[in-house]
Amino acid sequence: MIFGTGKTPSQIATLLTELGHDGVTVMATRIAPEVASEVLVAVPAARYLDGPRMVVLGPPPDPTQGRGTIAVLSAGTADIPIAEEAAVTAELDGNRVARIFDVGVAGLHRLLAHRETVEAAEVLVVVAGMDGVLPTVVAGLFSRPVIAVPTSVGYGASMGGIAALLTMLNSCATGVAVVNIDNGFGAGRMASLLNRVRT
Amino acid sequence: MIFGTGKTPSQIATLLTELGHDGVTVMATRIAPEVASEVLVAVPAARYLDGPRMVVLGPPPDPTQGRGTIAVLSAGTADIPIAEEAAVTAELDGNRVARIFDVGVAGLHRLLAHRETVEAAEVLVVVAGMDGVLPTVVAGLFSRPVIAVPTSVGYGASMGGIAALLTMLNSCATGVAVVNIDNGFGAGRMASLLNRVRT
């Protein structure tokens, strides 16, 4: 995996080519559209996902590695790119992923409508900015473990996501662990590791 | 009202006597039991409320000043003293108060069981420590305005209530305003002011 921030298009293209030589699926995160355009010229076999802002090279694997499904939930519309980063990361690791977006606590019925999918999932990734309340509510309602992802969405006293991060770390609900602000990739990879069948 | 922290029993007794001379009801907040004992020796007409840790002098007023009821909700057991400080303050201002305690989001059904009382209230005071999630959930479920009170209950990254304070300030729900950490008195007085009939 290539962290795109601060890298030039040619550096990203070189890394994609090197790491993806044998048909291995490689992804680069945090790629702006204009950077992606240049990368795709250099690596025509790659493709750009503008939701999670990722460039991917290599075939999508069969979703056969996991014990179950990974559900990715998110609160606001602005949290979707990070939620997609988590979801795509988990899919590229070979997991089945269920996306449940725009289920912020201002409309709790929308969340409750997905009860079955959530309870059936092996592990949950829950993404929220601003007040960061969603992971606590999800962990309170359901009995599945939650990887919580604060996002930098917000303003003023959200302090770039610190407020949401603190909410999640102080969750009174059982079964919540937290990753860095905006770290969709890390949450997706962690969920993937937890869902893996050991042999 | 007398803020008790850092005052000696004799200072508190003097203030109670001075302010309460004409049958006005006076309260002193944040009074430890051992301080209260000494105060009551000097001012035998006063009484001690060990829940909210307040000393009160003067008769409880008739609950006739407000347009409606003030509902005080709290999340954890450890938040009750602050919730009681808010409730007693509102009562001493002549309001009818409904107490709805121990309704943290880990057991959402307990909160939903009080739906009628909450919707009937004129204004809500919602008290929570640790993740500070409850005011957002209450404001999302009900259409009543919320005065949110963060408490210093918690440890580690709760940073003495700063985490709960930030959660409440960043609430995505509509109709939430916030007072200082552990400021039950301020919330009760604000609710009282909002509930007052103007003539």
Added chain:
Amino acid sequence: MIFGTGKTPSQIATLLTELGHDGVTVMATRIAPEVASEVLVAVPAARYLDGPRMVVLGPPPDPTQGRGTIAVLSAGTADIPIAEEAAVTAELDGNRVARIFDVGVAGLHRLLAHRETVEAAEVLVVVAGMDGVLPTVVAGLFSRPVIAVPTSVGYGASMGGIAALLTMLNSCATGVAVVNIDNGFGAGRMASLLNRVRT
């Protein structure tokens, strides 16, 4: 209501059209002039308010919903856009609004000249950046409840509005509750909720 930050003109236009279909009045906040121009091309029935930087679709409602008037006060010239966001929000909710701007504490007589309007209001929204002193002074001088709005106006140790926020949370005056930095919309909506006639 649509929070405009981070949304494209076409996303905003779509949301306005969807939410405002039946003559409901809809507003979008934090819209830069150049974004507004594009939105208005797509939704010609909408109008742009450049003070509060809002796009509004639908008729202004009659100011008939509130029990009384909402007074919006602000300290410095640079705080006016946030004060306008609060005022317009309250007006679009059907409230009568009195604007009292540029009454910072450096010229206390300007504030005192509005005593009658302030005392007659049902609830006050008080907006201030830098030292955030105005809500405390207003709550000390008048007996009306204050929704305090810190703004990000300032530099250096104002830390993007954190200093003003802390001043307001620590107010020694009675009857002050606080919303997030620059959250004029939230204050206007809270004031509107508090001013509403219940039936």
Added chain:
Amino acid sequence: MIFGTGKTPSQIATLLTELGHDGVTVMATRIAPEVASEVLVAVPAARYLDGPRMVVLGPPPDPTQGRGTIAVLSAGTADIPIAEEAAVTAELDGNRVARIFDVGVAGLHRLLAHRETVEAAEVLVVVAGMDGVLPTVVAGLFSRPVIAVPTSVGYGASMGGIAALLTMLNSCATGVAVVNIDNGFGAGRMASLLNRVRT
């Protein structure tokens, strides 16, 4: 589970008796020895674990619920009470637990000596104060998912565990998620949830 901080011995005793009535195993965390003595007088069937400072009532369950073993690693001697809190919590949930303590990065060979146990574990709980480096090193060396627990052990710029918490949140290694400072209970419960066999 009962969070002991701020509760009186009689409150704790009452809660233990109530929650543990039907032979359910109940634990209370953060119990000082002198508090425990009083609790045990009131609830003679309970026992005190002075390592993790817990009071437990009810039989230890058979370690039969988990898919595999939970390994608990810790860095310094002073981190052991939190590590024990995590380990005992997991054991009381019916898991097999492997304890690997005092494996701070100043003596990396001590950690490497446990390679087999670590790689065989289903999930790792890694506890560290001060610089909080151990979870990153463990996640870099082994392919197992890590629940990282910062502790408040340290002084000066450790700021009560904030430094260790930040180190863990910013880990460059894959497969690390973090709980609150000193939250051994939360990490043990999360690990237990992740290790559970679903039917």
Added chain:
Amino acid sequence: MIFGTGKTPSQIATLLTELGHDGVTVMATRIAPEVASEVLVAVPAARYLDGPRMVVLGPPPDPTQGRGTIAVLSAGTADIPIAEEAAVTAELDGNRVARIFDVGVAGLHRLLAHRETVEAAEVLVVVAGMDGVLPTVVAGLFSRPVIAVPTSVGYGASMGGIAALLTMLNSCATGVAVVNIDNGFGAGRMASLLNRVRT
């Protein structure tokens, strides 16, 4: 001047004797009553001022050094010890001092009653905790320079005086400069330096 915190009674007694040998007036600040008792046994010529918690050795100088009067204002009752530390320091430097205490902004008329004394002063020391609003209001009302002293009086989001400190640093009023939290001595000495007649 001797900063008493962290020094033993015998260390303080020795320093007083050494520094005060030739009839020079010496003071030690932040001396608890029980420490003072021991110091006075060793240095019987010294005296204890329990308001500002200072031990003084040597005669009070004639108030003849200054160009004018130094006025010391304070907001709440709990701020008085720091205000007294400033006042006594200035007096021991040979200045005339006017004390104007308990003039917090919740009762602005109390402050305005002292208008003449304040306007006549050469320099003002203004002491306030919690919201730290008083120096701004004073500098807005009067044309005299203000040395502002934040105190650690407060709770929750006052963060040990940081909130009051930030309010003062961000003051919109002209003619305000700030010293450290609780630094009454520093403010008194600075005012003394500013009031000094140069020859």
Added chain:
Amino acid sequence: MIFGTGKTPSQIATLLTELGHDGVTVMATRIAPEVASEVLVAVPAARYLDGPRMVVLGPPPDPTQGRGTIAVLSAGTADIPIAEEAAVTAELDGNRVARIFDVGVAGLHRLLAHRETVEAAEVLVVVAGMDGVLPTVVAGLFSRPVIAVPTSVGYGASMGGIAALLTMLNSCATGVAVVNIDNGFGAGRMASLLNRVRT
């Protein structure tokens, strides 16, 4: 005085014209060169000072108001614009000003070479970024009162001037009071107020 940040050229021009109508000298601070160009087209009688980035309208007053000289000292080259803002402000208030720039503590002899000018000054304004050490060293070497101005010059752990601000607030030297980060105007006006002859 007009604080230029966030104002348009036409707003600044209007304010200059309004405030400067009767030959009063008016200044606007924090004016970028391109803004100044537009302002000068609208107000040809004004002039731009590119050191302190100020626009001034009206005649420079005779330096006759002060009791003595105000000395403005600064540490690094990058601190000069703020030092100039303080110096020009004091001059426009009618004070004699001595500029002593580039006397950072890395070359203490440069500072000592100005001993006479410094000791002769009525009050000192000392400007420094990064470590903010200069005011303490100046107050330790000389017996004149210091208005300390932290600047935002620095990077990393300077945190936009917070580090320099804290250094100055904690100064062990006597006779130091502090203004906001980059607040050259405030320091110049405070010095001017302190230097004023009262009649």
Added chain:
Amino acid sequence: MIFGTGKTPSQIATLLTELGHDGVTVMATRIAPEVASEVLVAVPAARYLDGPRMVVLGPPPDPTQGRGTIAVLSAGTADIPIAEEAAVTAELDGNRVARIFDVGVAGLHRLLAHRETVEAAEVLVVVAGMDGVLPTVVAGLFSRPVIAVPTSVGYGASMGGIAALLTMLNSCATGVAVVNIDNGFGAGRMASLLNRVRT
């Protein structure tokens, strides 16, 4: 040495020429490529190093001043510019420098492959962003003193390098001292001073 941030190309060119007049080797740090182009037009004898973003004038000295070698290690690819700033600074001071880059703890074997070079070095400069773990691991594995350099590489809870800085300050390993975030120059100069032969 010239700190380039905030200086114009012509200011940098003038300083280079002044300081480098007698064949002394001079460097300017933090020079963007487009600034460097303009500087080189004015000072054709200078050269630009685009790795560490430095402009150097004067001959590279013989590496003969040091007692031994300075080894510069860095964790991630994005840390290399700061590591190069340290390395080039040390070389221009006449030291032999060994570069060991991309040896982050996620691949500990890469670091161990350089064991001999590291142990042979007189002093180590270790550069890392994000979690800032590398200096602790290096100091734990080897017996050489470490000058640790946190970088601003990271996002979210890295807070511009503060997280890495705190990790390094709290290092449990012996023999680690820390410089400011991104201060490659300072670390290189410190290492140079420590490596110098005294005569």
Added chain:
Amino acid sequence: MIFGTGKTPSQIATLLTELGHDGVTVMATRIAPEVASEVLVAVPAARYLDGPRMVVLGPPPDPTQGRGTIAVLSAGTADIPIAEEAAVTAELDGNRVARIFDVGVAGLHRLLAHRETVEAAEVLVVVAGMDGVLPTVVAGLFSRPVIAVPTSVGYGASMGGIAALLTMLNSCATGVAVVNIDNGFGAGRMASLLNRVRT
């Protein structure tokens, strides 16, 4: 070396005996006098140093390991225990140590009186609390490398030593590296490592 905080006397005694079995010199830091008394009963061969609050077991080594002298400087009286911790640590490592205490910048001549000793030292340890200014002044005056130690001495905005730490990290002087607040042991050991003759 044994970090004493949070360990019982019997734990410390056991560790001293284990680590010091073969005549190796062992030290335990941060030992309160009452703890030391108990330790010495159990380990009569040990001795207590009440300046640096250390217990030492084993003979003081000959000062023969270092290339030169280590000079330890400190600013205020309250900083001496930390300075002694550094000095004794270096001595127990076999170094010659020169102590230069109470040379704060308020009396610069006291520092300058030690010029020869300072310039002759191989490396300097400079200890200061409050404003943390001393290391910068020392590094500006002398050409020796400085290991800077911030202390927690101070109050208010010193925030437990954070202010002094930031001052030192932002030092404009060349040749300063910093250790954790109050970490005298770490500075002494680092200086010892830097002074060591390699063979």
